[in-house]
Every structure is written in structure tokens, then in C-alpha cells.
Amino acid sequence: MQTEKNKMIAGKHYKPGDEELVKARVRAHTLAKEYNQLPVEQERTERIKELFGYTGNKLHVEPGLRIDYGFNVSVGEMFYANFDLVLLDTCPIVVGDNAMFGPRVSLVTPEHPLDPVERNSGIEFGRPITIGDNCWIGSDATIIGGVTLGNNVVVGAGSVVTKSFGDNVVIAGNPAGVIKTIEP
Template identity: 40%
Template sequence: MNHVLNSEKDKMKSGQLYNAFDADLVKDRVRASKLCTQLNELGKATQESREKILKKLFKTCGMNVWVESPFICDYGYQISVGSNVFINFNCTILDGEDVTIGNDVLIGPNVQIYSATHPVDWKVRKSGLENTLPVTIGDNVWVGGGVVICPGVTIGNKSTIGAGSVVTKDIPSNVVAAGNPARVIRVL
């Protein structure tokens, strides 16, 4: 028997068109905003204090995760972070769908990771509906400063994304990719 997706949250998590202004989703974003505010107000507090908030905010959070402030996300509960991860200042993650960050990942300042997207058909977009696609960042990845990672993208293990790049398509493992749109410029 097929499960019927009734709630806007179910639709969001499955990549279907959904109404982001649904009361439950607004409540979830308020929760995430409060936790992000707590995190951002800690300053250079202890690792333990920061990880305590991250474990409440994220779906999963490995060991030795440091997120510099300010940090902003939509929901938090769609973000999975491995161990030994450093996320630098001013990272924004729109996590209407799963955003998975592997182990031993470095994310530079001003990085934006988007799972949320809008229909290209203006009539559908005008209705206020949006949808999501998952984003995956593999293990041992370095994402340079100012990178934008678009919905539906997977970045393979051990790859480097050059500063200022816009990642619109999957990037294989063991490469350096850069540019707008990002493209492989060297195999490692």
C-alpha cells in the first residue's frame, strides 16, 4: 500500500511541491532559528557548549564538530554532519531536504548550501509552492570560501571545491573543481 503524503512536511522531505508557509514548518524554522541564535551568541565558548546545541539542532552530529558563528539554517533536523568537521564563519544551509556532510570536511567562510529550490514555471512558482533536492558532501572534502552548492548536488570524497565556485552538478571523487559553474580542473 502506498503512503499518501498529507502534510507539507512530508511533501518537503520527499522532494514534492509543498507550501513553506505551513504552520508546522514555520514552527520548525522558529525552533531552528532559536538554536542558531543560541549557538551564535556563544562566541568562542567551549567545544562542549557548542556541540550540545549542534546535537539538538542537527539530525546527526559526529565528534569534534566546530561551527563558527554566525551560522544559519532553515530546520536543522535535515542536516547530518560527520566527525572532524569545521564549518567557518557565515555558513547558510537551507535544509528542506537532507544535507549530508561527511567526515573530515572543511567548509570555508560564506559558504551557502541549498537543498531548497523553486519551480522554473512562473505560474507554479507564483502559487508559492517550492520543492527540495538533497545535497551530499563526501568525506575528506574541502569547500573553499564563498562557494554556493545548489540543490541536488553530490560532491565526491576527497575533492576540493575552489573558492567562489557555484556547484550546479555532481562533482566526482578525487578532483579539484572550480568556476561558475564549477567544473573539474584537475584529477587528484
């Protein structure tokens, strides 16, 4: 029998009130709160490495981090996130190397059923997010579950990314669309 945690990570319907999931969220919220109050960058880096499922050796996340679980987040080498990063990681969030996130970026994997009876039952599900190498996500951008961004993608400030895009593009808008191709 699958646990609610396994169902959640796999993107299946799960019950977020499950005891194991509640404990995991409390742990992540506690570590994030402690992280946000640490004055020394080295201590914050150590705490992020404890919180995230995987990190490269060099990373920097400004305070103001909000996160659901942490164990579903993987970031590559030279990851940088400005203030107030939101990572709702019911499903995996994978970010490649040399990624830069502006302030108030949100990566949101959980979803709720459209049917009101199902939604009111408390059931949730999610879809993963994958971001390639050398991506720059502008401030106040939101990336929704199920999105994959290729390498060398730039997301304009304030954009809402609801679908996947390949390599070497600048995307912007709500919903985001290609506004420019980046010549390698």
C-alpha cells in the same frame, strides 16, 4: 495523506507556510541565534548537536550560522565550518567525515518552480545535497540542491556547484568544472 514536511523532505512540491514547517523554522532560527551568541565552544557544540539531525562526536562550527530546519542536516566526524555557514535544508544535507568548509559557504536545497504562476502560488520543492569524506569547500562557494560530491573533493573559493562530481577532483568556477585530478 502526506504532511507538508514529508513532501518537503522527499523533494516534492510543498507549502512552506504550513504550520508545522513554520514552527520548525522558528525553532531552528531561534537555536541558531542562541548558538551564534554563545561564548563557549563546548556550549556551541552541544547546541549544534541539538540543532542538526546527526553529528559526529567531534565538530566545530564558527558563529554566524544560518539554517532553515536543522533536522535535515547530517555531518560526520571531524566536521569544521568557518564563519557564516548557510544551510538551507528543506531536503537532506549529508556531509561525510573530515569535511572543512571555508567562510560564507552556502548549501542550498530549496528551489522554486520556473513557471511564474506556480512560483507565485508559494509552492516550493527541493533536492538533497551529499558531500563525501575528506572534502574541502573553499570560502564563498555555493552548492545547489541535487549535487553529490565524492570523496576527497576540493571546491575552489567562490565556485557555484550545479552538478555532481566523483572522487579525487578539484573543481572551481561558475558553474564549477574539474580543473585538476587529485592523485591518491
